[in-house]
Amino acid sequence: MLHYEFLHRIMRFLPNMRVKHSYRIVFGVFGALLAHICEIWIFAIAYYFMHRIDGWGTLIGNFEGSLMDCAYFSFTVYTTVGFGDIEPLGALRYLTGIESLTGLVLITWTASFLYFEMQRHWKIIDGEN
Numbered sequence: 001m002l003h004y005e006f007l008h009r010i011m012r013f014l015p016n017m018r019v020k021h022s023y024r025i026v027f028g029v030f031g032a033l034l035a036h037i038c039e040i041w042i043f044a045i046a047y048y049f050m051h052r053i054d055g056w057g058t059l060i061g062n063f064e065g066s067l068m069d070c071a072y073f074s075f076t077v078y079t080t081v082g083f084g085d086i087e088p089l090g091a092l093r094y095l096t097g098i099e100s101l102t103g104l105v106l107i108t109w110t111a112s113f114l115y116f117e118m119q120r121h122w123k124i125i126d127g128e129n
Contacts, residue, residue, distance in 0.1 A: 002042075003106050006035035007113050014117070021121050028117050032110045036078070039106065043099045044074035050092055057090020078103035 010031040014024045047070040050056035062085040063069050073086045077099045088096045 002039060003035050003109065006031060006038075007110070011113075011117075025114070025117055025121055028114060032114065036103075036106065036110070039102070040074045040078045041071060043078065043095070043102075044071040046095060047074060047092065050095065055091070057088060057092035059086050059088055059092060061086045074099065079107070080104060 010028050014028055017024050017027065019027075044067065047059065048067050051059055051065060051070065059065075059070075059073060063073070069086070075081075076083050076086075077096050080100050080103060082100075
């Protein structure tokens, strides 16, 4: 839902910007990145609290338990980079799977969104020539 709202607002805002269309695309890219960062931090906060509460599992490896460690882990899971320096145990493994699937879907959605915005940009350029 969060990602939809970000992309929807970006799509409504971009045509009203009084700058070159290519700059609008750059704004769209940064807006989409901001959406991804917010989503990653939501998962990071969930990892942080689940790690601190008994019964939800733990994160082991190069992990000290800080919120920044959870954010780093969340970035690697969301983007499916998965360096392997932090490993989930217990119920946290399920959340890790959900986050990696969510990241995959939302990143591809963003790529499609930006591709369609670029197509509109190319049509505008072709119309000017």
